[in-house]
Amino acid sequence: MNKKIFFVGTGNMGGAILRGLLSAGTAASEISFLEPNDKAAEAYTALGCVRKANFADGVAAADVTFLCVKPQIFKLVAKEWESAMQSQKSEKAFISIMAGVKRESLLAVLGSKSQVLRVMPNLPLTVGKGTVALATDGVTEDTLKTAEEIFNTIGVTCRVTESLMDAVTGLSGSAPAYVFEFIEGLTRGGVKAGLTRDVALKLTLGTIEGAVELVKQSGKSPSDLCAMVCSPGGTTIAGIDALEDGAFRSTLIKAVEAGTKRSKELG
Secondary structure, X not given: OOOOEEEEOOOHHHHHHHHHHHHOOOOHHHXXXXXXXXXXXXXXXXXXXXXOOOHHHHHHHOOEEEEOOOHHHHHHXXXXXXXXXXXXXXXXXXXXXXXXXXXXXXXXXXXXXXXXXEEEEOHXXXXXXXXXXXXXXXXXXXXXXXXXXXXXXXXXXXXXXXXXXXXXXXXXXXXXXXXXXXXXXXXXXXXXXXXXXHHHHHHHHHHHHHXXXXXXXXXXXXXHHHHHHXXXXXXXXXXXXXXXXXXXXXXXXXXXXHHHHHHHHHO
């Protein structure tokens, strides 16, 4: 992709997107970044990416700027960003991954003429299997297509209204951690039943991968597929009954609600 991309922050998610783009074939020389931590910065300069001294220099040289600082940090850097944008003569495109920080707040700092797109990616972008929601409100089709071109190399995208971004954060933004907990729980269950940890983890991962692919290809709902596995009086329905005793689905729903609520608080 023939775009110069600037990253403001290279933490877990910003770094994941950056590394994903490199893995997908984006030239390191086309990627610049702003990172105050010298040790963290060295890892990216070693890959050929260009470290910028400040926000203004990075934005001036970029076609697209990724805003990847933590939401709590935004309030601390807003004045610096606002001052830097006063010297920019051309319209600039920004992609923000900051949970809870609304587009309106970003425009107040970056200028009303800026193209500002809110997105919510998740950590599996590091292995090219991420999901990214794009908030369509007030954004041109060209900006949306540019973002899709960037993200489709390292995951799948979907378009939503900005009012749904907190819900996206509570679901796909946070859910990889829930899945990791699920994997660990199944693995420990296998160990408790007598399997070695290596065997239990291998069986767990293979089962999850297969189940996901079955949902994708079968055209059936998860509930229908679950019913297919549950033979009358069999082992699976006994396990499902244990999950119901532990309020498994209800707990997952509450986890998504809690993440959504926290995203709103951050905004």
